[in-house]
Amino acid sequence: MEIQMFFRKVIKAxxxxxxxxxxxxxxxxxxxxxxxxxxxxxxxxxxxxxxxAVELVEQAQKxxxxxxxxAILPWKRAYQEVLNTKNTMLFSMSRTKERENLFKWVGPIxxxxxAFFAKAGSNIKLSNIExxxxxxxxxxxxxxxxxxxxxxxxxxxxxxxxxKQNLDKLLNGRINLWYxxxxxxxxxxxxxxxxxxxxxxxxxxxxxxxxxxxxKETLQKEIDQWQQALLTLYKNGEMEKxxxxxxxxxxxxxxx
Numbered sequence: 001m002e003i004q005m006f007f008r009k010v011i012k013a014x015x016x017x018x019x020x021x022x023x024x025x026x027x028x029x030x031x032x033x034x035x036x037x038x039x040x041x042x043x044x045x046x047x048x049x050x051x052x053a054v055e056l057v058e059q060a061q062k063x064x065x066x067x068x069x070x071a072i073l074p075w076k077r078a079y080q081e082v083l084n085t086k087n088t089m090l091f092s093m094s095r096t097k098e099r100e101n102l103f104k105w106v107g108p109i110x111x112x113x114x115a116f117f118a119k120a121g122s123n124i125k126l127s128n129i130e131x132x133x134x135x136x137x138x139x140x141x142x143x144x145x146x147x148x149x150x151x152x153x154x155x156x157x158x159x160x161x162x163x164k165q166n167l168d169k170l171l172n173g174r175i176n177l178w179y180x181x182x183x184x185x186x187x188x189x190x191x192x193x194x195x196x197x198x199x200x201x202x203x204x205x206x207x208x209x210x211x212x213x214x215x216k217e218t219l220q221k222e223i224d225q226w227q228q229a230l231l232t233l234y235k236n237g238e239m240e241k242x243x244x245x246x247x248x249x250x251x252x253x254x255x256x
Contacts, residue, residue, distance in 0.1 A: 032088045033057065033070045034078040038163065040187040040248055041092045041110055041210065044072050052246045053092045056109050057212065059238055060229040074161060076142035086217050092210035094144035098151075104218050106226040107211030108253040112181040114145065115204045119170050124177065126203035135176035138166035144208065145179050163188050170199065179205070183251055209253060231255060 035042040041053040049070045061067060073081070082090040083102060094112075095105055116132055118124040126132050133154055139145040141159035149157055158175050160166050167188050169175045178185065178199070186196055214223060233239045234255040243252040 030087055031066065031068045032081075032085070033068045034073050034081060034088065034090045035070055035092070036075045036078060037072055038075070038092070038184065039191070040183050040246060041112075041251065052242050052248055052251065053109055053210070055242045055245075056230070056233060056239060057091060059233055059242070060226060063229040063232060064225060075140065079142060082213055082215055084215075086215055089212055089214045089218075091212040093213040094208045095211045095213075096144060096147065096208075098147060099213070101216075103213040103216055104220070104223045105211045105213060106223060106230060108209035108255070109212060109230065110210040110251045111207060111253045112183060112210060112251060113204060113207050114148070114179065115182050115185075115201045117170070117178045117180065117185055117199045118176065118202050119173075120197055120200050122176070122200070124200075124202055129203075129205060132177060132179075132203065136174075138169050138175040138178045138180075140166075140180070145181075148205070149179055164192070167192065167199075177202070181208075183248065 035049050035054065035057075037044045040051060042049055042051040044050075049072050054070060057070065071078075078090050079093075082088040092110055093099070093103070095107070116126060116137075124135065129152055133152075133156070136156040136158055137149055137154055138158050138160060139149050140163070141161050146157065146159050158169065160169070163180070163184060166175070166178045166180065167185075170178045182201060182204075185199060189196055189198055212226065214226075230239075233242075239255075240249070240252065243249045
């Protein structure tokens with residue numbers, strides 16, 4: 001009887017080792033995943049998050065055998081959460097020099113062009129970034145657009161919480177320029193039933209890649225698993241299908 005009990009304990013211990021050493025064992029089953037209402041990559045539809053970035057995260061979770069729900073939060077709140085709390089992830093985040101060592105990164109999941117937009121017919125002409133400083137600029141509060149504008153020493157900055165607010169301010173003359181990702185601008189116009197020529201792209205500032213940002217204390221093995229899951233989606237064509245579904249192939253990154 002004692003021998004049987006001994007072998008049972010040995011078998012149980014071996015089974016536990018197999019579980020902990022399995023390919024998905026390092027992935028976080030209790031990961032808190034957050035995003036924001038920021039079309040066209042991730043946005044609210046009813047009470048749920050949708051968009052190409054959302055589907056990429058969901059498909060990666062399937063590969064990792066996870067099913068964490070995706071919470072939609074204001075950007076600043078979500079940013080502080082992933083910055084200070086273990087087992088958290090936020091997407092889609094621009095990977096800037098200032099943020100590089102604050103998080104661990106998986107991606108890119110999208111590539112986005114950032115530009116200055118003016119109201120059609122404004123006759124605003126920009127030759128370079130410096131020439132934009134003469135105008136009042138609308139940006140996203142706490143977002144990469146505000147970070148970039150402030151890093152360039154702009155003083156006439158008007159941050160807002162929701163994308164539509166910048167569109168409204170631009171059309172009403174409360175700001176002169178709107179600095180934002182081009183796809184976000186055109187998607188906002190579409191949702192408001194406005195033609196693309198309602199605004200004019202007057203200067204492209206940069207092209208930014210977007211990532212999933214994990215809390216810095218996340219185990220590197222977990223980061224590697226998420227990265228491999230994303231690479232799988234890219235190589236098997238699933239990523240392309242997702243971007244095609246949303247008519248957003250121009251946002252699809254190159255992972256080769």
